[in-house]
Amino acid sequence: MNSGLNILILEDDAIIGESIHMHLRSLGHTPYPPIDNVEAALSFIERNPIDMAILDIQVDGPQSGIDLAKKIDLKHKFPYLFLTAFTDDKTIGLVNMTQPSGYLVKPFRRSELKAAISLAVMRGSLLEDPHDQSSENKAKDQNHIFVNVGGEWNRIDTADILYLESAHVYTEIHTTTSKTITRKSMTELVNELNQQGIIRIHRSRAVNLAHVTRFSKQTVYIQDLEFKVSASFRQALKERLKDSKQE
Numbered sequence: 001m002n003s004g005l006n007i008l009i010l011e012d013d014a015i016i017g018e019s020i021h022m023h024l025r026s027l028g029h030t031p032y033p034p035i036d037n038v039e040a041a042l043s044f045i046e047r048n049p050i051d052m053a054i055l056d057i058q059v060d061g062p063q064s065g066i067d068l069a070k071k072i073d074l075k076h077k078f079p080y081l082f083l084t085a086f087t088d089d090k091t092i093g094l095v096n097m098t099q100p101s102g103y104l105v106k107p108f109r110r111s112e113l114k115a116a117i118s119l120a121v122m123r124g125s126l127l128e129d130p131h132d133q134s135s136e137n138k139a140k141d142q143n144h145i146f147v148n149v150g151g152e153w154n155r156i157d158t159a160d161i162l163y164l165e166s167a168h169v170y171t172e173i174h175t176t177t178s179k180t181i182t183r184k185s186m187t188e189l190v191n192e193l194n195q196q197g198i199i200r201i202h203r204s205r206a207v208n209l210a211h212v213t214r215f216s217k218q219t220v221y222i223q224d225l226e227f228k229v230s231a232s233f234r235q236a237l238k239e240r241l242k243d244s245k246q247e
Contacts, residue, residue, distance in 0.1 A: 069100065
């Protein structure tokens with residue numbers, strides 16, 4: 001089962017915080033319990049994996065959500081959404097000094113939250129420079145991907161992927177626990193996951209080398225599943241398997 005995004009919530013109103021938490025869980029994400037001040041949020045960020053944050057602007061304590069956003073921009077770089085009841089020029093001016101992925105006005109609807117998160121994830125993907133060395137290093141350490149399924153972004157842990165299979169205009173992602181169908185092409189997924197050990201063995205199939213239990217010149221096995229290896233992919237597979245043995 002996908003766990004979605006790990007989302008930090010900065011909100012000092014207990015009722016609103018619980019509402020956000022409930023909505024995020026219903027959308028398939030993994031929200032942390034709401035935090036009501038910036039100091040505690042900064043400490044939490046240092047100790048936990050964060051994929052995204054939802055930041056109330058006016059919170060308890062000497063620092064605001066905008067102060068936290070500036071620190072995220074400077075050091076942590078994960079996307080965040082502002083959540084506020086204020087839309088005056090002063091607030092907007094302060095927001096413009098940061099780099100948010102979205103802005104939600106209280107009261108908000110679940111559909112608005114869903115759309116804002118999807119756009120933030122998509123925007124982050126589009127803005128990433130594939131030629132940037134930092135992006136390249138990040139890709140090497142990537143342990144999950146997000147795929148759009150029915151308008152929602154689902155998280156899939158790379159280590160759980162067994163194999164990919166092309167099905168017309170869709171790609172089936174088979175994991176240890178489930179099957180996810182996405183419109184993302186096989187080529188896109190293999191390019192995105194190649195450094196994590198996902199390699200193509202056929203025009204319509206790719207496997208995760210970490211789950212290969214045995215192989216021959218023409219066949220690869222994952223558990224009890226048998227997959228044929230096309231001639232055009234045999235040499236690349238042989239080299240990758242050799243490299244994985246050396247590691």
